[in-house]
Amino acid sequence: MIPKTHRRVVLARRPPAEPAESDFRVEEVPVPEPGPRQLLVRVVYLSLDPYMRGRMRDAASYAAPVGIGEVMTGGTVGEVVKSNHPDYKAGDIVEDRLGWQEYAVAPGPALRKVDASIAPISTANGVLGMPGMTAYFGLFEVGQPKAGETVVVSAASGAVGQVVGQLAKIAGCRAVGIAGGAKKCAFVKDTLGFDACIDYKAEKDLTAAVKAACPSGVDVYFDNVGGTVSDAVLANLNFYARIALCGSISQYNTADPGPRLMGTFVGKRVTARGFIVWDFNAKYGPALRQMGEWIRSGRLKFREDIVEGIDKAPRAFIGLLRGENFGKLQVKLGPDPGAR
Ligand SMILES: NC(=O)c1ccc[n+]([C@@H]2O[C@H](COP(=O)([O-])OP(=O)(O)OC[C@H]3O[C@@H](n4cnc5c(N)ncnc54)[C@H](OP(=O)(O)O)[C@@H]3O)[C@@H](O)[C@H]2O)c1
Numbered sequence: 412m413i414p415k416t417h418r419r420v421v422l423a424r425r426p427p428a429e430p431a432e433s434d435f436r437v438e439e440v441p442v443p444e445p446g447p448r449q450l451l452v453r454v455v456y457l458s459l460d461p462y463m464r465g466r467m468r469d470a471a472s473y474a475a476p477v478g479i480g481e482v483m484t485g486g487t488v489g490e491v492v493k494s495n496h497p498d499y500k501a502g503d504i505v506e507d508r509l510g511w512q513e514y515a516v517a518p519g520p521a522l523r524k525v526d527a528s529i530a531p532i533s534t535a536n537g538v539l540g541m542p543g544m545t546a547y548f549g550l551f552e553v554g555q556p557k558a559g560e561t562v563v564v565s566a567a568s569g570a571v572g573q574v575v576g577q578l579a580k581i582a583g584c585r586a587v588g589i590a591g592g593a594k595k596c597a598f599v600k601d602t603l604g605f606d607a608c609i610d611y612k613a614e615k616d617l618t619a620a621v622k623a624a625c626p627s628g629v630d631v632y633f634d635n636v637g638g639t640v641s642d643a644v645l646a647n648l649n650f651y652a653r654i655a656l657c658g659s660i661s662q663y664n665t666a667d668p669g670p671r672l673m674g675t676f677v678g679k680r681v682t683a684r685g686f687i688v689w690d691f692n693a694k695y696g697p698a699l700r701q702m703g704e705w706i707r708s709g710r711l712k713f714r715e716d717i718v719e720g721i722d723k724a725p726r727a728f729i730g731l732l733r734g735e736n737f738g739k740l741q742v743k744l745g746p747d748p749g750a751r
Contacts, residue, residue: 413451413492417442418721419512422477425467429664429732434467435483435725443516450517451493454509457721457742458486458536459728460570464663473687483511483724488525488535490748499524504749506535511724513744529703531715532749537570537739538713539702541688545657546574547698548691549633551582553655553684558583560630563621565640567608568595568714570739571657575633576605577711584631587624589640591734598737603712617643628652636661637671645672654683664732714738 416439423436445451466477466484477484487509491499496519499505505522509515525535537543549571556562562579566572567588576586576599588599588608596608607624614620621629621643628649634641637659648654676683691698705711716738718727724742731740 413442413453413514415442416440417513419482419510420721420724421480421482422467424479425469428666430464430467430725430729432725432729437722442514445493445495445516448496448519450491450496450499450505450519450522452487452489452505452507452509452515452517452522453492454487454489454513454515454744455504455747456488456533456536456717457511457724457744458488458540459724459731459736459740459742460486460542461658461660461663461731463728464732484508485510486536486541487515488532488540489515494519502748504532504535506540511721511742513721526703527749530706530713532747533715533717533739533741533743534706534713536741537715538574538706538711539699542570542739543574543702544691544695544698545571545688546578546633547702548688548694549655549657549686550575550578550631552691553686554631554633554653556582556584556631559585561585561587561625561627562631562633563587563589563625563629563644564633564635565589565611565644566635566658566660567599567605568737569635572633572635573599573603573714573738574711577603579631580604580606581705581710585625585627587621587629589621589636589644595737598714602714611640611643618646621647631655633657634659638662642672645675648676648679648681650679652679652681654681656683656685660732716740717743719743 426434491503504525507522562584564572564575567590579586586605588605591612596610599608609620629647632644632654638661716736
């Protein structure tokens with residue numbers, strides 16, 4: 412039964428540094444009615460991602476900021492509960508960017524139908540969604556790994572990082588992760604099968620730790636964090652190394668990123684390339700099919716970190732920027748029809 416009202420989370424104000432729960436507001440509003448060729452979707456899983464910190468800032472970026480009082484932006488997996496579009500019926504599972512809310516009206520053609528027989532439907536927000544595609548294209552198209560090379564990835568236990576290292580192994584490379592804490596490192600090494608994982612919170616000399624874990628130097632660096640972790644990797648780059656500049660989460664709450672070691676790239680002829688996952692939109696189809704096969708065959712593993720209830724979203728998002736999540740962070744807003 413469709414309720415009369417539902418909850419949503421809006422941006423209440425722009426945080427100058429680390430966000431607080433009071434920067435968000437939970438509102439109860441009427442459930443909207445879909446118009447012609449539109450659908451009403453009940454959101455089951457809301458994806459929480461680091462890029463959302465950028466949307467809270469009123470600054471020029473590759474995407475527009477969320478306005479004050481507007482629903483926070485976010486990827487979603489949901490169930491169609493009412494359809495006025497011939498291509499969709501009630502019960503279909505769909506992936507879209509419907510934001511931090513329990514119900515939303517969506518225009519039919521923008522939605523991707525999710526095949527619940529491949530993997531749990533939450534993976535459409537994770538390994539078989541935006542973060543998985545980020546890993547796939549960032550590594551293969553930007554990093555250009557060759558068998559026998561060494562690939563280092565930071566935030567290695569996270570949504571993107573956990574996939575990058577496993578794909579590097581599939582490509583025949585040595586995969587070295589960097590993550591915060593012994594538990595995350597044990598998961599990266601023992602469960603995901605990386606060759607090594609460095610706990611950046613425990614190491615006194617991170618540059619030496621990277622050198623020890625990468626005896627032949629670093630050929631590809633998949634950079635998720637920036638800051639001092641990346642400096643330690645940059646100091647160990649080989650000639651003609653490639654850097655996939657994916658994100659710099661260590662800097663998202665600060666205004667001053669400080670000096671970096673990019674000057675050393677010159678002598679070593681390093682290629683560094685920034686990318687946004689949607690640069691590769693046109694190639695998603697084959698990539699998703701390939702990743703789905705690797706999941707079905709057990710070659711690609713994934714870990715999700717799921718909290719329950721839309722009111723928990725602000726706190727969980729703040730934790731993501733502190734490294735408190737362990738795997739792809741999502742919020743479960745209601746019953747999962749794929750798990751029935
Ligand atoms: N370019 C693109 O199109 C694209 C697309 C998706 C994601 N990204 C970027 O990819 C990166 C990873 O995103 P994700 O979704 O996979 O998130 P995630 O890794 O699941 O979660 C974020 C992780 O970052 C680490 N972290 C947080 N603060 C840190 C700090 N100060 N220093 C070092 N590490 C820190 C934490 O892990 P530890 O406990 O291990 O520190 C935390 O768990 C982010 O920078 C994100 O912006 C880019």
